[in-house]
Amino acid sequence: MENRILGIHHITAIAGQAKRNYEFYTRVLGLRMVKKTVNFDDPGTYHFYFGDEAGTPGTILTFFPWEGITAGRVGTGMATEIGYTVPATSLEFWTARFHGHHVKITGTGTRFGEPFLSFEDPDGLPLTLIVPQQPDARTPWQTPEVQTAVATRGFHSITVTLRDIQGTARVLTDIFGYTPAGQEENRYRYTTDAVPHGSIVDLLAAPQAPGATNAGGTVHHVAFRVRNEEVLMQYREKVVQHGLQITPKIDRNYFFSLYFREPGGVLFEIATDNPGFAVDEPLATLGTSLKLPVQYEADRARIEKVLPALS
Numbered sequence: 001m002e003n004r005i006l007g008i009h010h011i012t013a014i015a016g017q018a019k020r021n022y023e024f025y026t027r028v029l030g031l032r033m034v035k036k037t038v039n040f041d042d043p044g045t046y047h048f049y050f051g052d053e054a055g056t057p058g059t060i061l062t063f064f065p066w067e068g069i070t071a072g073r074v075g076t077g078m079a080t081e082i083g084y085t086v087p088a089t090s091l092e093f094w095t096a097r098f099h100g101h102h103v104k105i106t107g108t109g110t111r112f113g114e115p116f117l118s119f120e121d122p123d124g125l126p127l128t129l130i131v132p133q134q135p136d137a138r139t140p141w142q143t144p145e146v147q148t149a150v151a152t153r154g155f156h157s158i159t160v161t162l163r164d165i166q167g168t169a170r171v172l173t174d175i176f177g178y179t180p181a182g183q184e185e186n187r188y189r190y191t192t193d194a195v196p197h198g199s200i201v202d203l204l205a206a207p208q209a210p211g212a213t214n215a216g217g218t219v220h221h222v223a224f225r226v227r228n229e230e231v232l233m234q235y236r237e238k239v240v241q242h243g244l245q246i247t248p249k250i251d252r253n254y255f256f257s258l259y260f261r262e263p264g265g266v267l268f269e270i271a272t273d274n275p276g277f278a279v280d281e282p283l284a285t286l287g288t289s290l291k292l293p294v295q296y297e298a299d300r301a302r303i304e305k306v307l308p309a310l311s
Helices: 018-028 091-100 167-177 229-241 294-306
Strands: 008-017 030-038 042-051 060-065 078-085 105-111 114-120 126-130 152-162 177-182 188-193 200-205 219-226 255-260 269-274
Touching: 008 018, 008 078, 008 105, 008 152, 018 030, 018 042, 018 060, 018 188, 078 200, 078 219, 091 105, 126 152, 152 219, 167 188, 167 200, 167 229, 200 255, 200 269, 219 229, 229 255, 229 269
Parallel strands: 008 060, 078 126, 152 200, 219 269
Antiparallel strands: 008 219, 030 042, 042 060, 078 152, 105 114, 114 126, 177 188, 188 200, 255 269
16 A cells, blocks of 8 residues: 555544444444444543444444433534445345334435435434445445345545535645545535545535534544554644644554644544554454553443443
């Protein structure tokens, strides 16, 4: 892989009830819980990671489930829709499954020539299943109810809603190396050929829309992928050269990160592939035990007592 942005690394959102969030993503959507840990800044709150078998970058959806949090508002200055790829002919399965589990379906149709099914999770987070024009060969996690023939493969895209897309577009093209790939009404698509899937960013121009409120059922930040720490720091320099404020390198145990707000107000992260989720537990048992950052290990008994039960 080249020293480029390799599409989406992970997306982090905010949920309410931890058990409800866990059951929806593992049982209804059929994702694997690849890591069960806590929020670095609030160790009394879980941090869940859902993805494929190994938590491969480009498949990882993470949540901060804050019990009793109020509902947020989707609006401008926010990532507003998470897209997953699914196989051709699977949308009928998903439609029936969502009806059976009382999942709210919010739309169907075709976008940039690709069929889609939009829905909301129990907190109202907007998600979409999309059949890509080029089949997605990534190996999915499967469950007894969600088999390989219909399972999600990983991310297709992230949609960002903005009053003015110009500054965000410059970040994508001038810093991240993306290129414009088309327009449908007020939706502007940007892509990279660095990876075959999991890289699309759609900018939705909504100059009159209300601003977002970041709380339950909304996206907290979007992380873009790089190979390692050397490339990470190269991108830090690029962001600084463009006059944007960016954090120092932060160790998130399973990857190294930088954070900055792009001109439209959305929190972007750049995250490394290394060291990965198997650094502290075997691949076969990922996500089955609570893993704590080293600074909280001494408080394990207290933390385990306050975290909500998942079963």
